[in-house]
Amino acid sequence: xxxxxxxxxxxxxxxxxxxxxxxxxxxxxxxxxxxxxxxxxxxxxxxxxxxxxxxxxxxxxxxxxxxxxxxxxxxxxxxxxxxxxxxxxxxxxxxxxxxxxxxxxxxxxxxxxxxxxxxxxxxxxxxxxxxxxxxxxxx
Ligand SMILES: [Zn+2]
Numbered sequence: 737x738x739x740x741x742x743x744x745x746x747x748x749x750x751x752x753x754x755x756x757x758x759x760x761x762x763x764x765x766x767x768x769x770x771x772x773x774x775x776x777x778x779x780x781x782x783x784x785x786x787x788x789x790x791x792x793x794x795x796x797x798x799x800x801x802x803x804x805x806x807x808x809x810x811x812x813x814x815x816x817x818x819x820x821x822x823x824x825x826x827x828x829x830x831x832x833x834x835x836x837x838x839x840x841x842x843x844x845x846x847x848x849x850x851x852x853x854x855x856x857x858x859x860x861x862x863x864x865x866x867x868x869x870x871x872x873x874x875x
Contacts, residue, residue: 741820745863751779754793759857759864763795766833775830796833798855800825800868803834807844821847825868841869 748756755777758765767776771788775796782789805823821844827833839847840856852874857864 743858743860743865745861748862751781755779755866756863758793758795759859759866762857764798764827764855764866765793765795766827767791768794775827775833777833777835796827796829799828799871799874800835800853800855801828802839802847802849802851802853802868804849805839805847807847819844823847823868825853835866837865838867839869840867846870 746752746756754765754767767779768774768791769776769783769786769788770790770792772783772786774783774785775794776783776791781791783791803824803826805821807819808822809819821839822836823839824834824836825839827835839851839853840858852871853868854871855866856869858867859865
């Protein structure tokens with residue numbers, strides 16, 4: 737089992753707890769507008785589509801695809817797994833619902849734009865970081 741890489745821990749608040757701690761139950765969750773069903777991320781009090789204020793956390797499937805990525809070869813901090821892949825993924829449920837994350841469980845040179853990925857969680861203290869791995873079922 738490799739050591740966990742260094743990550744800056746976000747501050748968990750009432751507004752973002754569903755996102756950072758959803759992984760405890762294996763769920764990737766975003767706010768969703770109850771009026772127009774738009775997913776909203778990062779968390780904000782008002783729906784950007786309809787200006788509705790009734791936003792509640794809901795889980796998504798965890799399926800996504802790689803939109804763009806970069807390989808970080810620079811060991812800024814001591815970590816066992818360089819180079820690693822920093823990616824922006826788009827969540828399957830909605831065009832434009834995107835996360836900056838890491839692609840894990842595959843060689844960095846295997847990461848490609850459009851690659852299907854699925855969420856996995858890495859627990860550190862009170863945070864479950866959503867990371868993404870290749871989705872073999874959709875490869
Ligand atoms: Zn809305």
